[in-house]
Amino acid sequence: MSVIETVGLTKDYDYGHIKRSQRRALDHLDLSVEDGEIFGLIGPNGAGKTTTLKLLMGLVFPSEGRASILERAVDDPAVKRQIGYLPEHPYFYDYLTGRELLLYFGQLFGLQKTERRNRAYELLEKVGMLEAADEPLRKYSKGMTQRIGIAQALINRPRIVFLDEPMSGLDPVGRREMTELVRELRASGVTVLFCSHILSDVEALCDRVAILNKGRLIESGSLSDILDVSVQNVEVVLAGASDALEKKITENDGKVHRSGARLHASFVTAAAFDSLLGAVSEDGASIVSVTPVKQRLEDHFVQELLKEPSP
Amino acid sequence: MKSVGYVALNTFRETVRDKVLYNLLLFALLMISSSYVLGKISVYQEIKIIKDLGLASISIFGMVIAIFIGIGLVSKEIDKRTLYSLLSKPVSRAQFLAGKYCGLCLTLLVNVLIMTIGLYGVLFAMREPFEPALMTAIFLIYMKLCVLVAVAILFSTFTTSILAGLFTGFVYVAGYFSSDLKNFDTIVESGVLPALTTVLYYVLPNFRNFDVKAPVVAGHAVPMSQVGWATLYALLYVSLVLVVSIWVFQKRNLK
Numbered sequence: 001m002s003v004i005e006t007v008g009l010t011k012d013y014d015y016g017h018i019k020r021s022q023r024r025a026l027d028h029l030d031l032s033v034e035d036g037e038i039f040g041l042i043g044p045n046g047a048g049k050t051t052t053l054k055l056l057m058g059l060v061f062p063s064e065g066r067a068s069i070l071e072r073a074v075d076d077p078a079v080k081r082q083i084g085y086l087p088e089h090p091y092f093y094d095y096l097t098g099r100e101l102l103l104y105f106g107q108l109f110g111l112q113k114t115e116r117r118n119r120a121y122e123l124l125e126k127v128g129m130l131e132a133a134d135e136p137l138r139k140y141s142k143g144m145t146q147r148i149g150i151a152q153a154l155i156n157r158p159r160i161v162f163l164d165e166p167m168s169g170l171d172p173v174g175r176r177e178m179t180e181l182v183r184e185l186r187a188s189g190v191t192v193l194f195c196s197h198i199l200s201d202v203e204a205l206c207d208r209v210a211i212l213n214k215g216r217l218i219e220s221g222s223l224s225d226i227l228d229v230s231v232q233n234v235e236v237v238l239a240g241a242s243d244a245l246e247k248k249i250t251e252n253d254g255k256v257h258r259s260g261a262r263l264h265a266s267f268v269t270a271a272a273f274d275s276l277l278g279a280v281s282e283d284g285a286s287i288v289s290v291t292p293v294k295q296r297l298e299d300h301f302v303q304e305l306l307k308e309p310s311p
Numbered sequence: 312m313k314s315v316g317y318v319a320l321n322t323f324r325e326t327v328r329d330k331v332l333y334n335l336l337l338f339a340l341l342m343i344s345s346s347y348v349l350g351k352i353s354v355y356q357e358i359k360i361i362k363d364l365g366l367a368s369i370s371i372f373g374m375v376i377a378i379f380i381g382i383g384l385v386s387k388e389i390d391k392r393t394l395y396s397l398l399s400k401p402v403s404r405a406q407f408l409a410g411k412y413c414g415l416c417l418t419l420l421v422n423v424l425i426m427t428i429g430l431y432g433v434l435f436a437m438r439e440p441f442e443p444a445l446m447t448a449i450f451l452i453y454m455k456l457c458v459l460v461a462v463a464i465l466f467s468t469f470t471t472s473i474l475a476g477l478f479t480g481f482v483y484v485a486g487y488f489s490s491d492l493k494n495f496d497t498i499v500e501s502g503v504l505p506a507l508t509t510v511l512y513y514v515l516p517n518f519r520n521f522d523v524k525a526p527v528v529a530g531h532a533v534p535m536s537q538v539g540w541a542t543l544y545a546l547l548y549v550s551l552v553l554v555v556s557i558w559v560f561q562k563r564n565l566k
Binding site for chain 1: 313314317321324325328329391392393394395396397398399400401402403562564565566
């Protein structure tokens with residue numbers, strides 16, 4: 001069942017005061033997110049990711065097309081009761097403490113006093129903010145604000161969560177915790193739509209992705225569908241390799257670069273490396289590692305963007 | 312309706328945690344207290360001066376609080392993007408605006424009450440008996456402030472804080488001269504100007520309706536019908552301005 005759907009969703013922004021012009025931020029986006037999946041919306045800056053989320057949240061209105069959540073209009077109060085949203089670079093009422101913010105938002109969802117307090121405590125603990133819970137938000141660092149932002153998005157036990165750049169501002173531990181949290185959400189049946197340009201996070205988490213560029217959808221599908229899962233090349237790390245061996249590898253279509261005493265070589269096929277095994281042995285170099293590399297989302301993403309015609 | 316109440320209470324919390332409010336309130340109380348000194352040096356006029364200055368302080372500082380806090384209530388939420396997470400909750404734009412309006416009116420009510428206590432405190436120190444007529448004047452000042460807050464919120468739904476402040480300030484001043492606008496056609500007989508001033512007369516609030524300071528200070532009673540009509544006028548004006556504000560705000564893209 002599709003829980004988020006956009007059909008021909010388009011957004012033009014007006015700019016300029018005297019001479020009015022328009023910029024198309026989103027161009028006829030058709031998207032369908034299934035119940036219980038983690039869906040990644042990826043694209044470079046200005047691709048239309050945040051605009052898509054703002055349209056889905058009813059913060060901006062479409063110029064053309066339509067969007068629906070749970071088969072209802074996006075501004076339907078029944079929809080809002082079932083969603084959670086973490087905006088990009090979140091900023092909350094800085095005169096409130098982290099706990100007060102969660103309690104306030106809990107009130108807006110109609111949570112009873114005890115339930116509200118318990119839920120706030122549970123979420124503060126989950127995002128590691130219990131110690132700073134009673135400090136005003138104006139004293140929070142970027143990472144702490146992001147953590148509170150995630151907690152407020154989950155206050156109502158949402159069925160669908162929209163996360164705009166959720167890893168932004170988080171340290172490596174925070175990012176790992178966030179990854180675990182998103183996995184937990186999926187395990188409990190929550191649908192997650194998240195925007196990111198950190199592709200390793202998307203690759204690690206998402207069931208399906210959509211690639212946007214300049215407001216248009218370039219590609220959409222499951223990671224296994226859009227990525228070539230066969231081995232793309234073989235990366236070999238050698239220690240004690242001479243300049244002669246480096247030259248020989250280059251002549252055999254290998255790409256090399258040195259890093260300290262190590263030589264990193266990349267071959268298009270495993271066979272190309274096999275033919276040089278004798279030369280490595282003769283050279284007296286030792287093999288540190290041999291890694292078969294499959295296509296990564298980042299490579300695919302860059303390839304797809306390069307195909308796009310320049311404006 | 313509950314959402315409106317929660318937004319209003321949070322707005323009240325926002326304003327009472329704002330240091331600017333305390334500075335203004337302190338200044339207002341100082342003004343009211345200083346009327347005690349002025350009263351002492353004004354032979355036979357002391358009580359009149361205290362009442363005059365006290366009511367003027369409540370009106371002026373209430374106006375400053377209404378404009379300075381009112382203009383930022385919506386635009387600040389848009390500029391700082393705090394509105395994004397709020398509107399993703401089950402709160403409509405209309406509920407948000409109504410909540411913001413009620414919250415600031417509540418703040419003003421508390422401030423006006425504190426200033427009223429200050430004024431009666433000074434009168435008590437002068438051994439003046441409790442005079443309920445002053446309450447009528449203060450009530451109508453509060454009604455005027457409620458109208459002003461609605462105007463400030465209307466402007467802040469579509470323009471920047473600075474422009475909203477300027478426009479609201481203009482409406483405040485013009486609101487005292489709106490009766491003069493009505494008679495403009497007796498001075499200029501033809502042209503577009505009389506038509507324009509007639510439109511302005513009906514659009515701008517008439518703040519003179521709420522001004523009963525002079526008769527109250529002079530010890531004259533204010534007819535209850537006048538208070539009733541002024542209150543009804545304020546309620547209608549506020550309702551209309553809020554409806555327009557909501558209409559404007561509902562169309563706005565929050566980029």
